Amino acid sequence: MGPLIPHELLSPEWNNVIALIIGIAFGYLMEASGFSSSRKLAGVFYGYDFTVLRVFFTAAVVSMIGILYLSKLGYLNFDDLYIQPTYVDSAIIGGVIMGVGFVAGGFCPGTSLCAAAIGKIDGMVFILGLMLGVVIFSEMFPWLEGIFNAHNLGGVTLEDTLGLSNEWTTAIFAIIAVVAFYGTTILGRYIRNVRY
Amino acid sequence: MSYWNEDHQHTYWNPYFGGFMLGLLLIFTFYMTGRGIGASGAMKSTVVFALYEVAPKHVEKSAYYSRFVEEDKSPLNTWLIFEVLGAIGGAFLSGALSGRAKFKIQHSPKISSKRRLAFALVGGILFGFGSQMARGCTSGAALSGLSVMATAGFITMLTIFGSGYLVAYFFRKNWI
Numbered sequence: 001m002g003p004l005i006p007h008e009l010l011s012p013e014w015n016n017v018i019a020l021i022i023g024i025a026f027g028y029l030m031e032a033s034g035f036s037s038s039r040k041l042a043g044v045f046y047g048y049d050f051t052v053l054r055v056f057f058t059a060a061v062v063s064m065i066g067i068l069y070l071s072k073l074g075y076l077n078f079d080d081l082y083i084q085p086t087y088v089d090s091a092i093i094g095g096v097i098m099g100v101g102f103v104a105g106g107f108c109p110g111t112s113l114c115a116a117a118i119g120k121i122d123g124m125v126f127i128l129g130l131m132l133g134v135v136i137f138s139e140m141f142p143w144l145e146g147i148f149n150a151h152n153l154g155g156v157t158l159e160d161t162l163g164l165s166n167e168w169t170t171a172i173f174a175i176i177a178v179v180a181f182y183g184t185t186i187l188g189r190y191i192r193n194v195r196y
Numbered sequence: 197m198s199y200w201n202e203d204h205q206h207t208y209w210n211p212y213f214g215g216f217m218l219g220l221l222l223i224f225t226f227y228m229t230g231r232g233i234g235a236s237g238a239m240k241s242t243v244v245f246a247l248y249e250v251a252p253k254h255v256e257k258s259a260y261y262s263r264f265v266e267e268d269k270s271p272l273n274t275w276l277i278f279e280v281l282g283a284i285g286g287a288f289l290s291g292a293l294s295g296r297a298k299f300k301i302q303h304s305p306k307i308s309s310k311r312r313l314a315f316a317l318v319g320g321i322l323f324g325f326g327s328q329m330a331r332g333c334t335s336g337a338a339l340s341g342l343s344v345m346a347t348a349g350f351i352t353m354l355t356i357f358g359s360g361y362l363v364a365y366f367f368r369k370n371w372i
Binding site: 002003004005006010015016018019020021022023024025026027028029030031032033034036037038039040042043044045046048050051054055056057058059060061062063064066067070075076078080081082083084085086087088090091092093094095096097098099100101102103104105106107108109110111112113114115116117118119120121122123125126127128129130131132133134135136137138139141142144145147148153155156157158159160161166169170173181192194196 | 208209211212214215216217218219220221222223224225226227228229230231232233235236239240242243247258259260261275276278279280281282283284285286287288289290291292294296297298299300301302303304312313315316317318319320321322323324325326327328329330331332333334335337339340341342343344345346347348349350351352353354355356357358359360361362363364367368370371372
């Protein structure tokens with residue numbers, strides 16, 4: 001039963017090999033989906049290109065459904081999966097800052113790697129910025145520590161927070177995704193085309 | 197090759213196909229490792245590694261960096277570093293096969309290259325800062341978090357895209 005490496009069904013030596021293989025697939029399919037282009041990525045915020053929304057929501061829905069089925073069928077123990085802790089304040093503040101960074105820079109960390117990998121100078125500069133951002137955060141950490149650690153709910157899921165079972169969360173998210181796909185397709189007809 | 201170069205430069209995968217493949221990759225990753233996919237963590241490891249080389253005392257004293265330094269293990273020896281190295285290779289492969297791999301600064305014709313780079317730098321700084329604050333970025337916190345219904349994943353997704361839409365108006369000259 002999965003996850004294989006934490007259950008030691010696969011020796012830890014394989015960990016980095018698997019990381020490399022997963023990374024290659026990750027980079028390949030992000031680039032192939034157009035994520036190396038900042039103008040394509042930024043399109044989601046202006047309505048001229050909804051690729052980000054389509055790729056992101058499809059991936060999330062597929063992954064939620066798949067993980068749910070694997071755990072129901074007994075191939076994957078859901079309780080052994082890593083659920084990141086929810087620190088309410090820092091998650092909100094960090095997310096808001098990242099949103100501004102996304103629109104200003106046109107990338108997120110993963111997509112800037114794809115852009116840099118195919119020679120986009122703006123992607124490389126974005127990565128330099130990311131590293132500076134990490135340095136600034138670390139140097140300011142003594143002042144930020146309070147916010148960083150405030151309201152820790154632990155590794156909670158929507159089941160704990162909203163009382164929505166994983167099945168309902170998945171179903172509702174899938175419906176929202178399909179509505180968003182349909183809605184943005186209709187909306188796209190009324191938005192001026194931007195060539196890039 | 198010219199066939200690829202001329203005609204397929206702007207031909208990308210169908211986004212639903214790309215998303216489907218990314219979803220399968222996430223399932224595979226959770227099945228193998230019990231965790232999701234990330235990106236910003238590798239940048240952090242790189243920064244910790246570089247600073248540990250030039251100013252080890254500073255890193256050991258720092259309340260934040262010191263969390264990521266272990267004895268007898270390089271800060272670079274992390275799962276995410278290997279994953280990100282793979283991602284760079286994979287992205288290059290895809291770009292090269294489609295004739296997209298070349299040095300260039302991509303920007304709207306309405307702005308200069310210099311302006312594009314300045315905003316890329318500022319955007320990167322904000323994103324780097326925010327990803328540390330939120331303990332992950334679009335892939336590690338939002339997408340991987342959503343896969344396991346983590347509350348933090350939903351908060352991060354909603355705030356990244358929500359704030360993006362809120363401020364999009366002020367940055368419109370860069371993009372449209």
